[in-house]
Amino acid sequence: MLKTTVVGSYPKISSDRNVPNLRTALNQFERKKISADELEEVYRATIKRIIKEQEDAGIDIITDGQIRWNDLLTPFAEKIEGCKINGLLRFFDNNFYYRKPVIKSQILFREYTTLGDYQYARKHSNRSLKAVLPGSLTWAKLSDNHHYKDPKNLIADFSLILQKEAKRLDQEGVEYIQFEEPSLCNFPREIDMVRESLKTITPGLKAKTILFLYFGSIRGLIPELFDLPVDVIGIDLVSKPENIALLLETDIKRELILGCLDARNTRIENEEEVLKLIQKVSRKISPDKIYISPSCGLEFLPHENALKKLRLLSSIASRFNS
């Protein structure tokens, strides 16, 4: 049975004007028109809504939507010692910006970053849940390192922070823990660092672990990618269509998430074409080991388009499975 999942992020505001609006609430909070508790209520209502929307669309493995995440970098940067946050930079090739973490001294765990929202999501869903964490290579590459002489040590210290976070999520019973590593596509030679990092984090976890690569090509990462110490590899097949051919030529030794719907364009894919693609892959590995997802987080789309992609994903999976 082929399963469906999302990558991680989800549009924070709804196209439905009658539900609590996080954008408005954040503006009001900034102007001191609502309290922190009132803002928190809107956060929670948003998580609940996003969970319900994923469930209603028929997604098998869902996330809390990462609604407190302004980008992949800042949530951890705000919750660890040794780090400040600087100005805006473009996030890969998107018209979307992240704030750059600046490493001032040794980075150390201070408090959990994702735990609260995970626990809240768990209370409101019986579906399989996935926790999403930044990969240590990507986090290090997109930061400004003013402290570590050897970037390896920065990655090692960030891995310890991720290890602690992952262990705690695992104790809570999370089904999947995903590490997002878009930078690995740009720095394929750094795969050894990613391996070392994952070796620190993944052993002993009961949850299935996922490494997700988006935006880039996996050329240069084959075949080592499928030897990394994780259970599942997620690949964006849309941004770089060559990834399809590269995948079909490879010995796929892990479970696989096929990022097969474009999460960066509103155009709706042809269902038959996507089905054909999945069928090709399923001749190489059992459908029980395949998941399908959008190509990256859904926050690059307006809410109504993100929903359409989720429904399409679910419809493709049902057709494949029947």
Add this chain to the structure above:
Amino acid sequence: MLFTTSVGSFPKPDYITKARAMFSRGEIAEEKLHSLERKATYDWIRFQEEIGIDILVHGEMERGDMVTYFAERMEGFGTSGLVRSYGNRYYRKPLITGEIKRTSPITVETFRYAQDLTSKPVKGMLTGPYTMMDWSFNEHYPGRKDAALALAKVIHQEVADLEKAGAKYIQIDEPALSTRPEEIELAIEAMTIVTRGIKSKTISHICYGDFSKIYPRLLDFPVNQLDLEFANSNFSNLEVFRNPKFTKEIAVGVIDSHSHIIETKEKVKANIKMALEVFPLEKVYIDPDCGLKTRTVEETRAKLKVMVEAVREIKQELGIK
């Protein structure tokens, strides 16, 4: 030599921000908004003249997002729902739904108004085809290339109209270019269509990227002048341009557009001196890194003043009039 200029946008005074919000709610007429925009443009032109900037910009009081503004004025575009760009900022991303066409000039009237206010040259300001394509959803054209080239033809018409209206400098910005180095050939092909046959000086501003991936191919970008940011990264990207030698005119960003801190004159002078070690003096223009619309009016004025004073002193030191 060492002409001073700006990248394009200036902050909108509060009365413009308020008027735009009222206009979008239908509370004031379009002509009321336009008259306020003209007043703000007038003030920015006067300010630039007062402090002694050489090549002026009109400040883009009438524009919100640099892609959306043009998309809303071309045929073939619709708009999407809201997409977040950072923090709690959202925008409506343009959506290509049909063949792209231009029914009438988009920027010529605003350019004429600004140019008539001053004897100094005012730049014509456009967004390039590659960036318009890259920052839009595309449901119509089969691929990225088809969309970019269709946009290029339409933007060429606008460039030609600006030239006819008397624009001596026409800037066509491609900030998206440096993020997909593998697509520089497409960006070049599109810009070739945009600038074909144009005699006015053409400029392109590119920001937020790793120039090492597109240099020296960038030298073949079919414009006369490239406008690049340096201050933001403390000139760490300068070395890239040392070898091979830079052959175009260059506008060097010496002021950090994204920082609230007003640079000291000494800092800006040091920045200019660093640039002059790599770029030939006769090809260098001086400006901020990027548009200044995210700064306050006061910060913008202070930053530009420091920039002009620094250039004046450098010129004295070098014995340039």
